[in-house]
Amino acid sequence: xxxxxxxxxxxxxxxxxxxxxxxxxxxxxxxxxxxxxxxxxxxxxxxxxxxxxxxxxxxxxxxxxxxxxxxxxxxxxxxxxxxxxxxxxxxxxxxxxxxxxxxxxxxxxxxxxxxxxxxxxxxxxxxxxxxxxxxxxxxxxxxxxxxxxxxxxxxxxxxxxxxxxxxxxxxxxxxxxxxxxxxxxxxxxxxxx
Amino acid sequence: xxxxxxxxxxxxxxxxxxxxxxxxxxxxxxxxxxxxxxxxxxxxxxxxxxxxxxxxxxxxxxxxxxxxxxxxxxxxxxxxxxxxxxxxxxxxxxxxxxxxxxxxxxxxxxxxxxxxxxxxxxxxxxxxxxxxxxxxxxxxxxxxxxxxxxxxxxxxxxxxxxxxxxxxxxxxxxxxxxxxxxxxxxxxxxxxx
Numbered sequence: 001x002x003x004x005x006x007x008x009x010x011x012x013x014x015x016x017x018x019x020x021x022x023x024x025x026x027x028x029x030x031x032x033x034x035x036x037x038x039x040x041x042x043x044x045x046x047x048x049x050x051x052x053x054x055x056x057x058x059x060x061x062x063x064x065x066x067x068x069x070x071x072x073x074x075x076x077x078x079x080x081x082x083x084x085x086x087x088x089x090x091x092x093x094x095x096x097x098x099x100x101x102x103x104x105x106x107x108x109x110x111x112x113x114x115x116x117x118x119x120x121x122x123x124x125x126x127x128x129x130x131x132x133x134x135x136x137x138x139x140x141x142x143x144x145x146x147x148x149x150x151x152x153x154x155x156x157x158x159x160x161x162x163x164x165x166x167x168x169x170x171x172x173x174x175x176x177x178x179x180x181x182x183x184x185x186x187x188x189x190x191x192x193x
Numbered sequence: 194x195x196x197x198x199x200x201x202x203x204x205x206x207x208x209x210x211x212x213x214x215x216x217x218x219x220x221x222x223x224x225x226x227x228x229x230x231x232x233x234x235x236x237x238x239x240x241x242x243x244x245x246x247x248x249x250x251x252x253x254x255x256x257x258x259x260x261x262x263x264x265x266x267x268x269x270x271x272x273x274x275x276x277x278x279x280x281x282x283x284x285x286x287x288x289x290x291x292x293x294x295x296x297x298x299x300x301x302x303x304x305x306x307x308x309x310x311x312x313x314x315x316x317x318x319x320x321x322x323x324x325x326x327x328x329x330x331x332x333x334x335x336x337x338x339x340x341x342x343x344x345x346x347x348x349x350x351x352x353x354x355x356x357x358x359x360x361x362x363x364x365x366x367x368x369x370x371x372x373x374x375x376x377x378x379x380x381x382x383x384x385x386x
Contacts, residue, residue, distance in 0.1 A: 024359075025337070025339065025353070025362070025380070026220060026352075026353035027219060027220045027353070031359070136345060136347075144218075146218065148378065150361065150362040150363060150364045150380055150383075151359055151360065151361045151362065152329060152353060152356065152359065152360040152362070153356070153359045154329075154353070154354075154355055154356020154357065154358065154359055154360070155355055155356065159219075160218070160219035160220070160345060160347075161347075162347055162348055163345065163346070163347020163348065164347065165347065166217075166224070166344055166345065166346045166347055167344065167345045167347070168343065168344045169218070169343040169344065169345070170343060170374070171343045171369070171373050171374050171375075171376060172373075173373075174367060174369055174376050176364070176367055180364050180365075180366075181363070181364050182364075183364060183367050183376070183378050185341065185376050187218070187343055190343075
């Protein structure tokens with residue numbers, strides 16, 4: 001895996017762990033048994049981009065859970081140009097065609113982050129419900145861009161989990177996409193509260 | 194309790210069960226042990242109204258759970274001008290000063306609604322987590338106005354619960370209140386999906 005040259009030697013880059021995720025009104029990121037078919041209900045004839053590509057442009061790498069990784073693998077073509085780090089204790093190796101693009105990591109999240117920062121990877125896209133929850137538990141999420149899909153699913157994989165301490169954010173902006181069906185809000189962690 | 198005269202004899206009024214609620218980013222309407230203190234973190238020096246009074250103006254009555262009723266009782270002064278129906282199997286009577294303002298109801302939700310409609314009460318504010326969940330389970334919620342507070346609470350009383358069927362809504366509008374800290378989205382149930 002390449003060091004991110006654009007960041008190396010730049011001491012002013014601040015680490016930034018970001019969440020960019022779509023979820024239902026009741027906070028699920030996938031329906032029962034990982035299903036994403038419900039998302040097809042949203043008509044998107046123009047394949048309107050709801051900020052995803054601009055977000056991907058400003059990150060250095062992705063950190064995702066094993067479950068999310070396997071869902072993405074199921075899509076066929078590998079969609080990411082940036083390096084992907086998969087959090088997993090069970091996976092030992094990545095498929096041949098992804099060597100150099102994907103690395104398996106595990107252990108203490110702070111140590112994983114130190115390691116990524118040392119490699120010049122500061123701006124990280126944290127993806128997957130359990131992974132986001134693990135990062136939130138250690139107050140390691142700096143911003144969240146949450147797109148609400150206008151459905152109450154009633155069951156599925158939740159974005160959020162239990163926390164011992166509440167985490168306050170500052171609302172930065174809200175955009176409405178897809179003819180007004182998707183509401184995307186951008187929140188920045190406020191650690192002064 | 195008075196019949197709502199403005200509605201009587203008007204056959205064009207359609208029943209409308211509405212939710213108007215504030216919740217955290219992770220979907221809690223109250224912190225552990227019913228606490229609402231976290232809401233005090235939102236600075237509101239001007240007591241800016243985030244659409245609440247306009248909403249109250251257009252409803253005929255409130256239907257709330259026993260738990261919400263008891264929280265409201267704890268506020269001291271009774272805040273509602275409209276009739277309140279408290280869903281409860283355990284409560285048998287209301288405090289003396291609320292006779293004529295509050296009624297206890299129980300049993301089948303559809304029968305309760307029929308009874309309220311027969312009394313000219315069509316536009317109902319459905320309040321309280323468990324009550325909203327019970328109405329959603331029977332697909333009896335027609336609109337939801339949800340105000341997101343920029344905090345991940347990590348625990349508390351959830352707005353939503355388990356459902357056997359997903360419920361699609363149509364996003365009508367989103368407003369930002371309180372210097373941009375509260376994001377309020379208005380959703381209308383779409384039963385054509």
